Amino acid sequence: MASNKDIDSHLSSLERRYVQLLERRVAELEAQMNGSSASVAEEAPPKVLILAKPFCQFPVHMIKRSRLTEIKTTVAVSEPESTEKQDGKLAPQTVDDGASETSTGDDRDEKARYRVVINQRNPETGEYEDKPSITAPKKPIDVSKGTHAFTFRKFVKASKGRGDTVMKATGSEFDIHSLPLQELLGEVTRKYWGSNKVVSMRSPYSALIHSWSKAHDEAKKYANDSDPKKKRAGEDLQEILRWISASSGDEVLDRYFKSREKILDGGMIAFDCLWTLFPKGTLIVAKPFLKEHQIFFVQRVTMPDLEDDEPVFSIVAYSYEWDGSRFGRVPYPMQISFFTDKKKISELDFYPLDYHVDAQVTGPQAIENLKNKLIERGKRYFTYCTLPQGQQTFQYDGHAYHNRESGLFRSRTQIDDESGSYRSDMSYYKQSSDTANPPSTSYIKGVVVVDFKSYFQYQSPFAATLGGLCREVNVIECSCNECKNNFEHLYRYSWDKRRPEKSYFTDEHYLLFPPRVLGYSLDQKRWVQVQVTGLGLPGKANDENFHHKLQLSEEHKNIISKSVIAHGASNIMDHIPGKGKGLIILLWGAPGVGKSLTAESVASLAGKPLFSVGVSDIGLEGSKVETNLQKVFDLAGLWKAVLLFDEADVFLEARDTHRADIQRNTIVSVLLRSLEYYDGILILTTNRLKSFDLAVQSRIHIAIEYSDLDHKQKESIFMEFLNQLNQKSLIDPTNWQSIKSWVEEEGRNKVFNGRQIRNIVSTAMGLAHAENRTLERRDLSLVAMNTSAFKDALAAQEAVFRNNQLKAMNN
Numbered sequence: 001m002a003s004n005k006d007i008d009s010h011l012s013s014l015e016r017r018y019v020q021l022l023e024r025r026v027a028e029l030e031a032q033m034n035g036s037s038a039s040v041a042e043e044a045p046p047k048v049l050i051l052a053k054p055f056c057q058f059p060v061h062m063i064k065r066s067r068l069t070e071i072k073t074t075v076a077v078s079e080p081e082s083t084e085k086q087d088g089k090l091a092p093q094t095v096d097d098g099a100s101e102t103s104t105g106d107d108r109d110e111k112a113r114y115r116v117v118i119n120q121r122n123p124e125t126g127e128y129e130d131k132p133s134i135t136a137p138k139k140p141i142d143v144s145k146g147t148h149a150f151t152f153r154k155f156v157k158a159s160k161g162r163g164d165t166v167m168k169a170t171g172s173e174f175d176i177h178s179l180p181l182q183e184l185l186g187e188v189t190r191k192y193w194g195s196n197k198v199v200s201m202r203s204p205y206s207a208l209i210h211s212w213s214k215a216h217d218e219a220k221k222y223a224n225d226s227d228p229k230k231k232r233a234g235e236d237l238q239e240i241l242r243w244i245s246a247s248s249g250d251e252v253l254d255r256y257f258k259s260r261e262k263i264l265d266g267g268m269i270a271f272d273c274l275w276t277l278f279p280k281g282t283l284i285v286a287k288p289f290l291k292e293h294q295i296f297f298v299q300r301v302t303m304p305d306l307e308d309d310e311p312v313f314s315i316v317a318y319s320y321e322w323d324g325s326r327f328g329r330v331p332y333p334m335q336i337s338f339f340t341d342k343k344k345i346s347e348l349d350f351y352p353l354d355y356h357v358d359a360q361v362t363g364p365q366a367i368e369n370l371k372n373k374l375i376e377r378g379k380r381y382f383t384y385c386t387l388p389q390g391q392q393t394f395q396y397d398g399h400a401y402h403n404r405e406s407g408l409f410r411s412r413t414q415i416d417d418e419s420g421s422y423r424s425d426m427s428y429y430k431q432s433s434d435t436a437n438p439p440s441t442s443y444i445k446g447v448v449v450v451d452f453k454s455y456f457q458y459q460s461p462f463a464a465t466l467g468g469l470c471r472e473v474n475v476i477e478c479s480c481n482e483c484k485n486n487f488e489h490l491y492r493y494s495w496d497k498r499r500p501e502k503s504y505f506t507d508e509h510y511l512l513f514p515p516r517v518l519g520y521s522l523d524q525k526r527w528v529q530v531q532v533t534g535l536g537l538p539g540k541a542n543d544e545n546f547h548h549k550l551q552l553s554e555e556h557k558n559i560i561s562k563s564v565i566a567h568g569a570s571n572i573m574d575h576i577p578g579k580g581k582g583l584i585i586l587l588w589g590a591p592g593v594g595k596s597l598t599a600e601s602v603a604s605l606a607g608k609p610l611f612s613v614g615v616s617d618i619g620l621e622g623s624k625v626e627t628n629l630q631k632v633f634d635l636a637g638l639w640k641a642v643l644l645f646d647e648a649d650v651f652l653e654a655r656d657t658h659r660a661d662i663q664r665n666t667i668v669s670v671l672l673r674s675l676e677y678y679d680g681i682l683i684l685t686t687n688r689l690k691s692f693d694l695a696v697q698s699r700i701h702i703a704i705e706y707s708d709l710d711h712k713q714k715e716s717i718f719m720e721f722l723n724q725l726n727q728k729s730l731i732d733p734t735n736w737q738s739i740k741s742w743v744e745e746e747g748r749n750k751v752f753n754g755r756q757i758r759n760i761v762s763t764a765m766g767l768a769h770a771e772n773r774t775l776e777r778r779d780l781s782l783v784a785m786n787t788s789a790f791k792d793a794l795a796a797q798e799a800v801f802r803n804n805q806l807k808a809m810n811n
Contacts, residue, residue, distance in 0.1 A: 112148070113148065113149045113236065113239070114148070114149060114150060114151075114152060114236075114239055114243075115132070115148050115150070115151040115152070116132070116151075116152045116153075116154075117130040117131060117132050117151060117152070117153050117154070118130070118131045118153075118154050118156060119131075119153050119154065119155045119156070120155075120156045120157065120158070121157065121158060130153060148177045148178075149176075149177060149178040149181055149232070149236040149239075150174050150175060150176050150177055150178065150181065150236065150240065151174065151175040151177070152172065152173075152174055152240075152243055153172060153173050153174070153175065154169070154171075154172045154249035155169070155170040155171050155172060155173075155249065156168065156169055156170065157170055169249055169250070169251060171202065171203040171204075171249055171250045172202075172203045172248055172249030172250060173200060173201060173202040173203065174200065174201045174240060175199070175200055176198055176199050176200065176201070178232070178233065178236060179197075180229045180230065180232065180233035181233045181236045181237060182197040182198055182199055183196065183197055183233070184218065184219075184222060184230075184233045184234070184237055185197075185198035185201070185208070185237065186198050187218065188208070188211050188214055188215045188218050188237075189207040189208055189211050189215075190486075191211065191281075191489070191490070192206075192207040192210060192211065192279060192280055192490070193207050194483065194486030194487055203248055203249060203250035203253055204248075204250050204252060204253045204256075204275070204303075205244060205248075205253070206275065206276075206279075206301075208244070209253075209256075209276055210276070210279035212241075215237065215241060216241065218234070218237070219234045219235075219237040219238045219241060220234065220238070221234065222234025222235075222237065223235050223238060244257075245257045252272045252273070252306070255270065255272065255273065256270075256272075256273045256276055259273070259342075262342075263276070263345075267344055267345045267346065267355055268342040268343065268344060268345065269342060269343060269344075269345050269348075270341070270342050270343075271304070271311070271313065271336075271338055271339050271340075271343075272304070272306060274304075274313045274336060274348075275301050275303055275313070277345065277351070277352055277355075278298050278301050278315055278352065279298065280298055280299065280300065280301075280487075280490045280491075281297055281298060281489065281490030281491065282297065282298045282352055282353075283295055283296070283297050283352070283353040284296050284297070284298060284315075284317060284350050284351060284352055284353060285350065285351055285352075285353055285356050285370070286317075286334060286349065286350035287349075288332070288334075288466050288467040288468065288469050289401070289466055289467035289514065289515050289516050289529065289531075290399055290401075290441075290467065290515070290516075290531060292515035292516075292531065292533075293370060293373075293374065293515075294319065294374075294514055294515055295353065295371075295374060295511050295512050296317035296318055296319055296332070296334075296350075296512070297317060297318050297490075297492070297512070298315055298316075298317050299315075299316045299317060299318055299331055299475065299491065300315065300316050301314075301315050302314040302315070304338070310337070310338060311338045312335050312336070312337060312338065313335065313336040313338075314333065314334070314335045315333075315334050315335075315350075316331050316332070316333050316334075316472050316475060317331070317332060317334060317350075318330065318331055318332075318491075318492070318512075319332060319466065319512060319513075319514050320495060320509060320512035320513055320514075321513070321514055322381075322382075322385040322386075322452055322500075323452055323453070323456065324451070324452035324453025324454070324455075324456065325453065326497050326498055326499055326500075327495070327497075327498040327499075327500070327509075328495065328496040328497055328498065329491075329492060329495055329496055330465075330471055331471060331472040331475045332466060332469045332470075332471060332472055333469070333470075333472045334349065334350050334469075335349075336348055336349050336350070353367060353370075353371075354367070356370055358370070371507075371511055374510075374511050374513075375507050375510045375511050376510075377513070377515060377532055377533065378509070378510030378511060378512070378513035379510050380532050380533075380535075381510075381513040381514070381515075381517065381532050382500070382502070382505065382510065382513065384450050384517050384532065384535060385450070385452065385500070385517065386500040387450075389638060389640075390638075390639065390640035392449055392450040392451060392519075392639070393447060393448075393449050393450075393538045393608075393609045393639065393640075393641075394447070394448055394449075394450065394535040394536060394537070394538055395446070395447060395448075395535070395536040395537065395538060395539060396444055396445070396446065396447070396448040396521075396530050396534050396535055396536070397444075397445045397534055397536065398443070398444065398530065398531050398533075398534030399441050399442070399443055399444070399531070399534075400441065400442060400443075400444045400521065400528040400529060400530045400531075401439045401440070401441055401464065401467055401468075401516075401528065401529040402439060402440060402441075402442060402521075402524070402526045402527065402528045402529075403439050403440075403459065403460060403463045403464065403526075403527065404438075404439065404440055407526075407616075407617060408458065408525065408613065408617040408632075409458050409617070409628055409631060438464065438468050439463075439464045439467070439468055439529075442524065444521050444523065444524060444528065444530065445523075446521065446522065446523030446524070447521075447522045447523060447538070447539075447609050447610075448519050448520065448521050448522070448528065448530055448535070449519050449520045449522065449609060449639050449641075450517045450518070450519040450535075451518070451519050451520060451638070451639070452517070452518045452519075454520070454635060454638070455518040455519065455520070455527050456518075458527070458631070459527050463527075464529075465518065465529070466514060466516065466529070467516075467529070477491065477493075495509070515531060515532055515533070516529045516530060516531055516532060517529075517530060517532055517535070520635075522609055522610060522611060522612070522641075525612065525613075525617070538609075539604070539607075540607055542604045542605070542607075543561070543604070543605050544604075545597075545600070545601045545604050546560075546561065546601035546602070546604065546605045547561075549597075549601070549720060550594065550597060550598060550601045551594050551709065551713040551716060551717060551754070552594060552598065552704075556704050559702060560585065560598075560602060560605075560702060560704075561605060563583055563585075563701065563702055564583070564602060564605055564606050564681065567583040567606075567681060581678075581679035582675065582678040582679050582680055582681070582682055583680075583681045583682070583701055583702075584675060584678075584682050584684070584699055584700050584701050584702075585602070585681070585682070585683045585684070585700070585701065585702045585703075585704070586683075586684045586685075586686070586700045586702070586703040586704070587599070587683060587684070587685045587686075587703075587704050587706065588685070588686045588687070588688070588703070588704075588705055588706065589687070589705050589706025589707060590687065590706065590707075590708060590753065591687055591753060591755065592753025592754045592755035592756055593706040593707070593708065593709060593753050593754060594706055594754055595685040595706055596644075596646065596685065597754070598683075598704075599612075599642070599644045599646075599683045599685070602642060602681065602683065603641075603642040606642060606681060608640055608641055608642050608681070609639060609640075609641045609642070610641065610642050610644055611632075611635065611636050611639060611641035611642065611643050611644065612644040612646055613632050613643070613644070613645060613646070614645070614646050614647060615647070615648075615650055617632070618632065620650070620667065625666065625667050625670050626666075626670040626673075629670055629671065629674050630674065633674055633678050633680075636678075636680055636682075637678075637679070637680055640680070641680070642680070642681045642682075642683065643678075643680060643681065643682045643683070644682075644683045644685070645682070645683070645684045645685070646685050647685060647686065647687065648684045648685060648686055649686045649687070649688060650667060651667060651668060651671045651684070651696075652668070652684065652686055652692055652696050668695075668696065671696070672695050672696065672699065675696075675699045676699070684700075708751075708753070709752075709753060709754065711748045711749065712748075714747065714748045714750070714752060714757065715743055715744065715747070715748040717754050717757045717758075718743045718747050718748070718757055718761070719740075719743060721757065721758060721761040721762075722739060722740075722743070722761060722775075725761070725765060725775060729774075730765060730768075730774055730775055731774050731775045732774040732776075735774065735775070735776050735777065738776075738777045739775065739776070739777050739780065741777075742777045742780055742781060743780075746781065746784065747780065747784065750784055750787075750788060751788075751791065752784075752787070756787060759787075760780065760783045760784050760787055761780070763783045764779035764780045764782070764783045765779070767779045767782070767783070
């Protein structure tokens, strides 16, 4: 068996062999680019596999060096000595090209301008070293005379394979020595790096790739300049561009240049070239919310690791949004999963605005149409967000996102409104990939209150805020004035913490507003994200339901209507300021006799939304009841809503009946304190009134008992629902009279409440619909008979239960 020493010796031999072959290949490429006729002896190459792994491109001072770079030692004879330090590291020597005009070294050999080296591990020392290419000048170059414009360094790494030596090409870099070239590169890439000089670049050279056209134009312009320094800098930049496009040492980058024309002209892209589409600050199009277009701008790009089983391309992009107090940039993470072959750019999950197309037009007109559409939508968004308090109630008809298992209130650590920046205020949000329960969609047709501030205050800290996207929290931006000035055009720092002053906002701001607003659905009792385009004007004060549909005595209607109209205009004051300004109405009686309908009618009469809450929203824990009750009253006041406590028995029972139940007594006490200072309309409903707390009674202004419906009321309710079906042509005219007769002869005589009547009509219509026909008398008769039988059976069981209770008490 071969010893470890023999194996290492063999690997060293193979590595040296590989370097010789690699240098020959580099010489061939140089000869092709320089038009040289030099030939290289051909030799059959060994069996070698070359792999590549891309590097992220960042400004020089932010590059996180790999271990390969950290341990490398430069030993080449012609390596320039470092005389300055930058960011704690030795920097390449900067040379003023003016000295080169008098240089006699190597008789102005043009190859002396560009130093090409291979960086690899020395098997004898174990360190990574630069080895000059075989095309380097034979005569040593005097660096002090400014001969080198740049050093081009390729990184390779040998690793043990199964019987073969596997050489991995791990990228490349340029050390820029020429001061004019440093300045020219700084000018070309300043948009992305914000630097006046570039002294080093590493593959995949993203800033230069994103400035490729500009670099070509500037290089050509400088190369034709009469100034010798500029001319030489332009020629040097052209040489750098040729190296990168022909043999960058980065497999991904090389593949990009092979297909670059197809990307530019055909609109197709490969997965590993996605990064080339998304320079920082680029406007992109995505559809995170109900397939609606939205414009973002790119904050950062994370290169995918192509060695992962499932590579993912990731970016963070900014939207521009309202948080309830001010406007600011909001970052969101986005991803594109791996795909094979090439894909049309406009069909990606997100793509640059410049590649947008639609079904009708393409090119600039499609982009302009989209921008105009989104600007108009953005103006509506601005209006909805900034309406005065109490005027943010809307009718909504459309789909909405809501977070699963979310109630009215979800506890979280409160964040000081004045602390930190806009983004730091959102630091309690997790990334979308960490969200355990992604949001659901539902259809809403009803009243929605737009309220961003309450959404953030009472929602779960893990709640999505833009479709299924959660806000990105790992966003680090330099806050120094220099960076803010240099990169304002990319990151729009000045847009943060903007108050709603309309004069400040431009079409660019409107363009980046999202397609949704945040608020609360009063009908579905949940926090929701709703479409801007689905919101309509709120309903105005309307007394039709109250006077014509509500089955209540005229005397009671008169009392309620006059009290509602007078509320808020009363001159009667409590001795203590702030107390006694509310209107408290108690509705009590059996289920299904119209209590909830009365509350809805009162809200409609007052022209206010109805905010309904129950015990499940407030809870029963004494420590939380007071806090949650106060939140409920705060929201009702904020929204200028009529507040309904449905089935409020637990809040109304006399405290002395539960002397041992301190928690229940606490709930009643909390309600009493809240009622004292509530200045809106509050409606309490209950099914029983057997033990009513006297202190609560003294705070009630109107109390109405609802008895069982009489024959006339039941007939009116039946006909109300049936008329709705008739107006929709769901009842054949030939059957209308027969159905009316059934109501007069049978329906009105049944022992039904309002809710049961509604269910009977709805179920009967369902039977007819299942048979693809209109409603008939027999449908109503069948369902009514079934309902009556169930009621009778339930009453019999209740009688047995009560009889057993009496026997137990007597025993």
